[in-house]
Amino acid sequence: MVVHAVLHDLVPSIMSNLLNPDAIFSNNEMSLSDIEIYGFDYDYTLVFYSKHLHTLIFNAARDLLINEHRYPAEIKKYEYDPSFAIRGLHYDVQRAVLMKIDAFHYIQLGTVYRGLSVVPDEEVIDMYEGSHVPLEQMSDFYGKSSHGNTMKQFMDIFSLPEMTLLSCVNEYFLKNNIDYEPVHLYKDVKDSIRDVHIKGIMYRAIEADIEKYICYAEQTRAVLAKLADHGKKMFLITNSPSSFVDKGMRYIVGKDWRDLFDVVIVQAEKPNFFNDKRRPFRKVNEKGVLLWDKIHKLQKGQIYKQGNLYEFLKLTGWRGSRVLYFGDHIYSDLADLTLKHGWRTGAIIPELRSELKIMNTEQFVQTMTWLQTLTGLLEQMQVHRDEESQLVLQEWKRERKEIREMTKGFFNAQFGSLFRTDQNPTYFLRRLSRFADIYMASLSCLLNYDVSHTFYPRRTPLQHELPSWSDQPSAFRVPLLQEAQAK
Secondary structure, three states, X not given: OHHHHHHHHHHHHHHOOOEOOOOOEEOOOEEHHHOOEEEEOOEOOOEEEOOHHHHHHHXXXXXHHHHOOOOOHHHHHOOOOOOOOOOOOEEEOOOOEEEOEEOOOEEOOOOOEEOOEEOOHHHHHHHHOOOEOOHHHOOXXXXXXXXXXXXXXXXXXXXXXXXXXXXXXXXHHHHOOOOOOHHHHHHHHHHXXXXXXXXXXXXXXXXXOHHHHEEOOHHHHHHHHHHHHOOOEEEEEOOOOHHHHHHHHHHHOXXXXXXXXXXXXXXXXXXXXXXXXXXXXXXXXXXXXXXXXXXXXXOOOOEEEEOOHHHHHHHHOOOHHHEEEXXXXXXXXXXXXXXXXXXXXXXXXXXXXXHHHHHOOHHHHHHHHHHHHHHHHHHHHOOOOOXXXXXXHHHHHHHHHHHHHHHHHHHOOOOOOOOEOOOOEEHHHHHHHXXXXXXXXXXXXXXXXXXXXXXXXXXXOOOOOOHHHHHOOHHHOOOEHHHHHHX
16 A cells, blocks of 8 residues: 555656657767767658558568569568567577567567567577577677678668568468478568669659658758758768659758758768778769769769768868767668767667657556566565565566566567667667767757757666666756746
8 A cells, every 4th residue: 555655646756757759868978069060861860751661662572572582472461560560679580580689688588479470488498598699699780690690680760661571471481381491581581672772663652652652841951951050061971862862852851952961972882881992982963874073072062972981081071079970770870980980970760759758658657667666576575585475476576577568568569669678778779879979759859959059968877876866957857848848
């Protein structure tokens, strides 16, 4: 009764300090007053796509599997399910299972899927001799499965239909008792998804019906105009082709969009752009034809293709921490820039807004408050070894497990939150924390901040520190929801 009375008092207090989904969150202290040059990726950074795009990618890749890789026509019955997968999952290529792994390389039991069915915990533990995945089996720096590694990490938003297609084809083979080689399936699906981009299927479809696929946002232009008004230099580095970017930017920003950028680079082939010194820049004329001129200067209003960052730095002189680059892909957009080149980095995480809205609901707050209370009771009361106390503890453990499963379901029924396993950060969040100085749901969040604003990461208590640091006045916290509403 006392516990529930305390909870009853706690929940209203927590509900009055909800986080603002339009806030910018900081991993590393950074002042915008030091930033003179802003760089941007294109897809899912400057432009956002509607739910129809992932369905298009799934269907096109599925048809390529049937028509070009001779997969059974019956897989056509599978349709894209946007609620199935989340970003950041790992796929064991040889075992054909999709799973969520935390920052310490532990598999979150209950999130391992073979096809569209969950793998029982006992089978997972038997398969991996526990729930830990050794470092040598994890994917390489860019989340790829190479050099004998068996795991592929899916970090790209475009990878959501790829994970779903992999799972659907696996499901078909398993349900129909068809013997197949998982490694071949992985490669064929990967190649089909790649061909949807390379063969221009996706680009042509978007250009033909731009209003269906692109989410129009006046705020993108507002962000760029704000930076231009304050004398900031801006550049665009994207892997997408010239005509595709031009049509999209005309739609969301206006026909004069190039006037806002000092440098525009297309088909950059990131992350190779940041590492390969051998590829020179080429000009692209108004008709999309590549010119053979030697590039001595990157000119405003001109579009360039390929190139490399070393040549970019040589031609622009834009070096170090006065450059802030935004992208949605933690590895191919941000990792090299922060580790090798000293640029500041901003991650665009569209899922953040919807997750924060869920976390701001009273049901979630009540559930998490009780979960934390229950965990504290287990920690403190485990010293009681008598039979009656042990029965109570076992009941609490059972309830805690049920609440954890329910908490996972708030976000995604199969895999839970993008950012958390049961109690630990996900492997995705670990990489986000390492490679992004700041992160936000969209570029529009910049409109809520002055161009001289300093982002301070919260001093969260370490395990061996007193928790008093987390109870500082609101000036030391990230913007809260009611503060934003008051403004």
